[in-house]
Structure formats: structure tokens, C-alpha cells
Amino acid sequence: MKFKSVNPYTEELNWTYEALSFKDCQQQIEKSRAAFDGWSTLPVEERVRYIARAADVLRKNKQVYAEVITKEMGKPIKKALAEVEKCAKACDYYAEHAAVFLKDEPVETDAEKSYITFEPLGVIFGIMPWNFPFWQVFRFVVPALAAGNVCLLKHASNVPGSALEIQKVFLEAGLPDNVFKTLLIDSKTAMKIIDEDLVDGVSLTGSIRAGSAVGGLAGKRIKPLVLELGGSDPFIVLEDADVDAAARMAVKARFINSGQSCIAAKRFIVMEDVVVEFTERFDEYMQQLKVGDPMDPETDIGPMAKKEFVGELEKVLKDAEKKGSEPMVHGVEHEKGYFFRPALVPAASTDMKICSLEIFGPIAPVITVKDEDEAVKVANSTEFGLGGAVWSKDPERAERLAKRIRSGLLAINGMAKSDPKLPFGGIKKSGVGRELSHYGLKEFVNIKTVVVNK
CATH class of the missing domain: 3.40.605.10 (Aldehyde Dehydrogenase; Chain A, domain 1)
Structure with missing residues (x-):
């Protein structure tokens, strides 16, 4: 062999x-x-x-x-x-x-x-x-x-x-x-x-x-x-969050390693009062990412690691479309390389594959919720429990909510990431x-x- x-x-x-x-x-x-x-x-x-x-x-x-x-x-x-x-x-x-x-x-x-x-x-x-x-x-x-x-x-x-x-x-x-x-x-x-x-x-x-x-x-x-064994990390944005900062960090958290990271934010759970603003800001910052030759120092997103990953991502995006979402996809098609254009999926729901499976690639679903209880329910609805994030201008409120999220790592007003000084793993x-x-x-x-x- x-x-x-x-x-x-x-x-x-x-x-x-x-x-x-x-x-x-x-x-x-x-x-x-x-x-x-x-x-x-x-x-x-x-x-x-x-x-x-x-x-x-x-x-x-x-x-x-x-x-x-x-x-x-x-x-x-x-x-x-x-x-x-x-x-x-x-x-x-x-x-x-x-x-x-x-x-x-x-x-x-x-x-x-x-x-x-x-x-x-x-x-x-x-x-x-x-x-x-x-x-x-x-x-x-x-x-x-x-x-x-x-x-x-x-x-x-x-x-x-x-x-x-x-x-x-x-x-x-x-x-x-x-x-x-x-x-x-x-x-x-x-x-x-x-x-x-x-x-x-x-x-x-x-x-x-x-x-x-x-x-x-x-x-x-x-x-x-x-x-x-991976994750489907929730990224929760409360109505009192700095929405612009949250959206900017959300793009970074989702598209790290071209979306191929176990600890990447994979589900954006946003309060209905700010979901429109968050989605618009996310889309704006997503469009600023440079997709292309990974040897170019300016490139933010390269190709997927394997050819078959592109087909798998296309399937989950089509599943979201069939279930009512209208994905926002930008950029040009590449003639060579295993590329998948970054996609934002507004009005996502928990019955979509992108919200239940671990998606390795540049797809970002946004799920609208009414209150903290619903946010927690959605956050804990998958079989994963690796990382997560909560955004709020009230740190005490965010910490209270963080305790209800079943994960091994939780970032407040930031993104989940590994650090040699801190234990890394999930439940x-x-x-x-x-x-x-x-x-x-x-x-x-x-x-x-x-x-x-x-």
C-alpha cells in the first residue's frame, strides 16, 4: 500500500x-x-x-x-x-x-x-x-x-x-x-x-x-x-451584545482553517431583536475574506483538504435550501482546486443537517431564538459538547448562561480556542x-x- x-x-x-x-x-x-x-x-x-x-x-x-x-x-x-x-x-x-x-x-x-x-x-x-x-x-x-x-x-x-x-x-x-x-x-x-x-x-x-x-x-x-471527537459549537449572541464585534469575531470563529476545525463556531444562535443586524454584519465581514491560492500570504480561505468534502458540503447546503433557507453565497467559482465558496445560511433550523452534524467547511447557519431558555435548548440540542461562546455586554449574565451550556470550553465575548495553559476536551x-x-x-x-x- x-x-x-x-x-x-x-x-x-x-x-x-x-x-x-x-x-x-x-x-x-x-x-x-x-x-x-x-x-x-x-x-x-x-x-x-x-x-x-x-x-x-x-x-x-x-x-x-x-x-x-x-x-x-x-x-x-x-x-x-x-x-x-x-x-x-x-x-x-x-x-x-x-x-x-x-x-x-x-x-x-x-x-x-x-x-x-x-x-x-x-x-x-x-x-x-x-x-x-x-x-x-x-x-x-x-x-x-x-x-x-x-x-x-x-x-x-x-x-x-x-x-x-x-x-x-x-x-x-x-x-x-x-x-x-x-x-x-x-x-x-x-x-x-x-x-x-x-x-x-x-x-x-x-x-x-x-x-x-x-x-x-x-x-x-x-x-x-x-x-x-469534534463538535458543533454554539455561538450565542444575546440582545445586549456588541453586535458588530460579535459578528466580526463570528466570521473569524467559523472560518478558521477554512471552516475545518473541531473547535470552530458552527451554529450562530442569535436573539430575534438583533438577528437582522447580526446577519448583515456577518455577511459584510464574510465578503471581505480572500479565497484563493493558499500559498498567497493574503489568502484567508483555501481549498478543502479533500475533493470529497466539496460534495458533502454541497449536499448539506441543498438540505438547508429544501428546508426553507436561502443561503447567501459569494465569490467566484475556481477552475482548479477543491474549493467551496463561503456560505451564510439565515433562518436556519435545528432539523437541518448543518445544525445537527459536525460540518467541516465554510458554512455558517444563523438560528433565531426568542429568549435565553430557547438559546440554551438549541445550544444543547446536538450530541456534541466541545466548545461554545456567549456574547453579552453583561459579563455576569453571560457567565450564568455559560453554566447552562454543556461543553468542555466556553468563551465569553470571544471565540473558543485551544491554549497550552488550559485543559482542552469535551463532553x-x-x-x-x-x-x-x-x-x-x-x-x-x-x-x-x-x-x-x-
């Missing part, structure tokens, strides 16, 4: 790679286990030196990495550069704070001494998606490595170049051999690795279907698991566990209680 990387803008082949066999994976896992014996015994202060060096490598070679990202999945180059920098900042964060996070915690008991200590688990297997091909990996790998684990990566099949460049980052940073390794394998081989009980923990970012399958096998083998079918912050670092450690008696 070969992995083919196709440029979604030119539709030309970037490169091909041979997939590894299951036997190849078994041999690599043995090497990773041997590497764990040495890596896990290093003091955390020494481990994070390699992570700090990785930040330096990322910044030194950021243009190279950004161009690979753009060529493989169509992300506008300015956003790809920002993604690489975000990875470097995550390295900075854990290089500075991991030792504190992993410090033994004394506890007063009846014993002479009691404390909690944090020990690495072993080989952690990450199955990562294409939409943020560097960031998704680094937010999994960096805390796991800092904790003393070794990591294996199965990346999405359309971004093999990114997967191999990430491996080069750690090699250039001087990381010992086999502490981090990319496996170019298909999903079937990845599932077999879990089912054969070859790893000590699993982290997956992907679809509900993939999460259910991986979670089932991890549960069968009693393995710790982190799942980040309901958006996943289990957390990435980032000290919570994410401790997902793959043995939290051991030690009690010393006289």
Missing part, C-alpha cells in the same frame, strides 16, 4: 510513501519499549531540555514546515506559519512547567509520610487528524514526552509529509532514538496494534465513529484513553479526557500513592 499526498489547490501529487507492515510496527514497538527504559529514568528537568530544543527547531524551520502543511491540506500559508509557532509555544510551556506539574505532592495522613507521585506509563499511541497536522500532534506528544512516556504516531493518510517532518523536528532536537516515531500505516494496522495489546495508552482525535471503534478496543485491553460525544495544561499531562501517568510508616 502507498500513501499519496495530493495538493488540494493544484490537484497534483506531492509525494508518495510506502506503508509499513504490521511486522514492521511490532519491531518498532520493541525498539520504543527499549527506549522507554532510558527515557523514563531521566529527570524531568533533563527531558524538557529536548522539548525546549524542539521549540528552537520549529522556529528555525517554520517556513519549511508551513509549506508542507499548505501543500498537503490547503491551509493558507499565514495560518500554517501560525500553527507551527503555536507548537513551539506548547514546547516552551511544558519546558517551563512540566517539572512543577510532576513534582511529588505530600499529603498529611496518620503515616510517617504520605505522598502522591507521577510515573510514566510506557508507549503511548497517537492517532491524529489532518486538519491541524502539526498542532494536533504536538499537543498530544509534548506533555506525554515530558511525563516520561515514549510516543508513536499514526497520522492521517493525506498528510504523510507532515508526519515525517514532525519526526525530523525531534531528531534535530536531539531526542534519543525511538522516543518518538512516526508509523506510516493504515487504520486497519492501527486498530490491530491496539487490539494486540502492544501499547500502554491511546490518544485519538477524529470522528465519533473512529472514537467508538478505538475506544472499544482500548476498553477491551484496559488501556487509558483520550478521545477528542457528550465530543470525547473523554483532556489534552494540554497539567490535566492533559497527567492523562498518561500512573498517579501513585506512597505511604511510609515507621
Whole structure:
């Protein structure tokens, strides 16, 4: 089997790679286990030196990495550069704070001494998606490595170049051999690795279907698991909000990564008193976005990552039209590339697919509500619970409403986004566990209680 990387803008082949066999994976896992014996015994202060060096490598070679990202999945180059920098900042964060996070915690008991200590688990297997091909990996790998684990990566099949460049980052940073390794394998081989009980923990970012399958096998083998399975985030605009600021941020929140983001705002729930103004402002700012060549530094929205995504988006837009909406679509058709023109869908309803599914692409539905109770009902009506936002000039009111939204992350007068300093993850079918912050670092450690008696 070969992995083919196709440029979604030119539709030309970037490169091909041979997939590894299951036997190849078994041999690599043995090497990773041997590497764990040495890596896990290093003091955390020494481990994070390699992570700090990785930040330096990322910044030194950021243009190279950004161009690979753009060529493989169509992300506008300015956003790809920002993604690489975000990875470097995550390295900075854990290089500075991991030792504190992993410090033994004394506890007063009846014993002479009691404390909690944090020990690495072993080989952690990450199955990562294409939409943020560097960031998704680094937010999994960096805390796991800092904790003393070794990591294996199965990346999405359309971004093999990114997967191999990430491996080069750690090699250039001087990381010992086999502490981090990319496996170019298909999903079937990845599932077999879990089912054969070859790893000590699993982290997956992907679809509900993939999460259910991986979670089932991890549960069968009693393995710790982190799942980040996407979202359909509500963006609530109350009648007392700064509507212009809300609309401006809404456009940014929806069209981040050309709309292909799990944490993007995907449903705009707006009070009826301000819905007309919000819709007009949103449309105005949406039209200012530049759609085109992702290598152009001025481009805001590039092509979709895969050709089939365009057809899927066309279907959900037609579904909205059949159910009464008149989508507002602007821009020109492109002769080449997997482009989908940004679309605003006013008068959207919860029975439309764009309001119930996770839509990966530049489509923005606006749902009109009468009051806070209806806004909460609509916000909580999907099977997802990743992020969300509430806009109001009354922060206390917004915070009260925020507590009623079932999500793992909620922004007030802003947009939901990941930050190394804060835990990231969802509830309901958006996943289990957390990435980032000290919570994410401790997902793959043995939290051991030690009690010393006289």
C-alpha cells in the first residue's frame, strides 16, 4: 500500500510513501519499549531540555514546515506559519512547567509520610487528524514526552509529509532514538496494534465513529484513553451584545482553517431583536475574506483538504435550501482546486443537517431564538459538547448562561480556542479526557500513592 499526498489547490501529487507492515510496527514497538527504559529514568528537568530544543527547531524551520502543511491540506500559508509557532509555544510551556506539574505532592495522613507521585506509563499511541497536522500532534506528544512516556504516531493518510517532518523536528532536537516515531500505516494496522495489546495508552482525535471503534478496543485491553471527537459549537449572541464585534469575531470563529476545525463556531444562535443586524454584519465581514491560492500570504480561505468534502458540503447546503433557507453565497467559482465558496445560511433550523452534524467547511447557519431558555435548548440540542461562546455586554449574565451550556470550553465575548495553559476536551460525544495544561499531562501517568510508616 502507498500513501499519496495530493495538493488540494493544484490537484497534483506531492509525494508518495510506502506503508509499513504490521511486522514492521511490532519491531518498532520493541525498539520504543527499549527506549522507554532510558527515557523514563531521566529527570524531568533533563527531558524538557529536548522539548525546549524542539521549540528552537520549529522556529528555525517554520517556513519549511508551513509549506508542507499548505501543500498537503490547503491551509493558507499565514495560518500554517501560525500553527507551527503555536507548537513551539506548547514546547516552551511544558519546558517551563512540566517539572512543577510532576513534582511529588505530600499529603498529611496518620503515616510517617504520605505522598502522591507521577510515573510514566510506557508507549503511548497517537492517532491524529489532518486538519491541524502539526498542532494536533504536538499537543498530544509534548506533555506525554515530558511525563516520561515514549510516543508513536499514526497520522492521517493525506498528510504523510507532515508526519515525517514532525519526526525530523525531534531528531534535530536531539531526542534519543525511538522516543518518538512516526508509523506510516493504515487504520486497519492501527486498530490491530491496539487490539494486540502492544501499547500502554491511546490518544485519538477524529470522528465519533473512529472514537467508538478505538475506544472499544482500548476498553477491551484496559488501556487509558483520550478521545477528542469534534463538535458543533454554539455561538450565542444575546440582545445586549456588541453586535458588530460579535459578528466580526463570528466570521473569524467559523472560518478558521477554512471552516475545518473541531473547535470552530458552527451554529450562530442569535436573539430575534438583533438577528437582522447580526446577519448583515456577518455577511459584510464574510465578503471581505480572500479565497484563493493558499500559498498567497493574503489568502484567508483555501481549498478543502479533500475533493470529497466539496460534495458533502454541497449536499448539506441543498438540505438547508429544501428546508426553507436561502443561503447567501459569494465569490467566484475556481477552475482548479477543491474549493467551496463561503456560505451564510439565515433562518436556519435545528432539523437541518448543518445544525445537527459536525460540518467541516465554510458554512455558517444563523438560528433565531426568542429568549435565553430557547438559546440554551438549541445550544444543547446536538450530541456534541466541545466548545461554545456567549456574547453579552453583561459579563455576569453571560457567565450564568455559560453554566447552562454543556461543553468542555466556553468563551465569553470571544471565540473558543485551544491554549497550552488550559485543559482542552469535551463532553457528550465530543470525547473523554483532556489534552494540554497539567490535566492533559497527567492523562498518561500512573498517579501513585506512597505511604511510609515507621
